[in-house]
Amino acid sequence: MIRNDIRAISAYHVPDSDGLIKLDAMENPYPLPENLRSEWARLLGASDINRYPDADMLDLRQRIAEREGVNADQVLIGNGSDEIIQMLIMAADQGACAVPKPTFVMYENIARWLKRPVASLPLKPDFSLDAMAFLNMCAREKASLAFLACPNNPTGNMWPREDIQKITENFRGLLVIDEAYGPFAEQTYSDMIGRNVMLLRTFSKLGMAGLRLGYALGDAEIIADLNKVRLPYNINSLTQISVCFFLDHYEVFEEQAKKICGERERMRAALTGLTKVEVFPSQANFLLLRVAKADAVFAGLKDAGILIKNLHAKGSLLENCLRVTIGLPEENDRFINALKELI
Numbered sequence: 001m002i003r004n005d006i007r008a009i010s011a012y013h014v015p016d017s018d019g020l021i022k023l024d025a026m027e028n029p030y031p032l033p034e035n036l037r038s039e040w041a042r043l044l045g046a047s048d049i050n051r052y053p054d055a056d057m058l059d060l061r062q063r064i065a066e067r068e069g070v071n072a073d074q075v076l077i078g079n080g081s082d083e084i085i086q087m088l089i090m091a092a093d094q095g096a097c098a099v100p101k102p103t104f105v106m107y108e109n110i111a112r113w114l115k116r117p118v119a120s121l122p123l124k125p126d127f128s129l130d131a132m133a134f135l136n137m138c139a140r141e142k143a144s145l146a147f148l149a150c151p152n153n154p155t156g157n158m159w160p161r162e163d164i165q166k167i168t169e170n171f172r173g174l175l176v177i178d179e180a181y182g183p184f185a186e187q188t189y190s191d192m193i194g195r196n197v198m199l200l201r202t203f204s205k206l207g208m209a210g211l212r213l214g215y216a217l218g219d220a221e222i223i224a225d226l227n228k229v230r231l232p233y234n235i236n237s238l239t240q241i242s243v244c245f246f247l248d249h250y251e252v253f254e255e256q257a258k259k260i261c262g263e264r265e266r267m268r269a270a271l272t273g274l275t276k277v278e279v280f281p282s283q284a285n286f287l288l289l290r291v292a293k294a295d296a297v298f299a300g301l302k303d304a305g306i307l308i309k310n311l312h313a314k315g316s317l318l319e320n321c322l323r324v325t326i327g328l329p330e331e332n333d334r335f336i337n338a339l340k341e342l343i
């Protein structure tokens with residue numbers, strides 16, 4: 001009954017974080033301020049939960065469009081940006097889906113579930129991208145779709161503007177620039193949105209991971225076509241109400257993002273001072289580190305009550321690499337002190 005290739009893959013593993021300091025999933029560590037909670041709860045309490053949600057979401061698309069400086073018909077809303085990645089791969093013309101490696105795993109995972117070919121280009125050892133080689137691969141594999149996360153996950157670096165420009169000018173398919181970490185980066189490539197360039201954004205990393213809301217900004221015609229493979233009521237009423245409310249208080253989340261960036265720089269300085277740790281440049285809300293024995297450090301941190309992400313794979317570009325999400329100042333201190341004990 002189930003496809004053999006599906007039976008053969010292992011399920012996406014979300015580790016148990018019960019009782020641990022959670023620095024593994026790029027969540028915003030700051031809770032929603034008390035003064036917003038009661039108003040939010042009141043709005044949710046007044047919702048017509050017996051009715052299906054607004055399927056077209058014009059109000060919400062308009063609100064997002066205003067914030068982003070595009071038209072409402074250039075906005076596509078997904079149940080997390082993961083769902084938009086799925087819509088893109090479902091609707092894409094034949095040809096490969098091009099990605100760098102390592103990058104966000106869902107591009108490749110979803111392509112595999114949908115039996116679409118994936119073409120991946122290894123990054124250089126410093127995690128930079130050879131843009132010409134990427135373009136050549138796209139041409140050779142007749143890629144209809146390419147994903148570039150800017151900043152990249154799990155490496156944290158940005159692709160230079162000239163490279164992105166070169167790719168947009170020469171790629172014949174649709175380039176999807178995934179700015180999941182945009183709120184923590186120095187620049188955006190939103191000005192490049194066009195006929196063959198789409199931008200992905202999400203509320204997840206900004207403080208609303210529990211909501212599941214992501215969106216794409218792009219060419220109105222392409223957005224209209226993608227809309228045809230969107231499930232009619234993909235965003236529930238409670239999420240729609242919540243997002244409209246949070247957009248009214250967006251500055252709260254921007255403030256938190258600023259604090260997270262400050263903490264990132266403080267962490268970077270502290271970790272750079274440790275001779276046995278290599279810290280890679282990051283414009284996201286996490287840092288990528290290399291240590292001598294990642295498995296042991298990861299396990300030791302877990303014993304000390306701190307959960308991070310172990311990316312170690314022998315012989316891979318991420319050999320002995322760990323990824324730590326920026327947490328609250330006291331959580332970051334706990335991490336730094338525990339790490340010092342383990343290296």
Ligand SMILES: *Cc1c(COP(=O)(O)O)cnc(C)c1O
Nearest residue numbers: 080081082104153180202204214
């Ligand atoms: C976390 C992440 C996403 C997923 O975001 P959701 O909106 O929570 O589905 C998308 N892209 C990248 C690069 C990410 O790291």
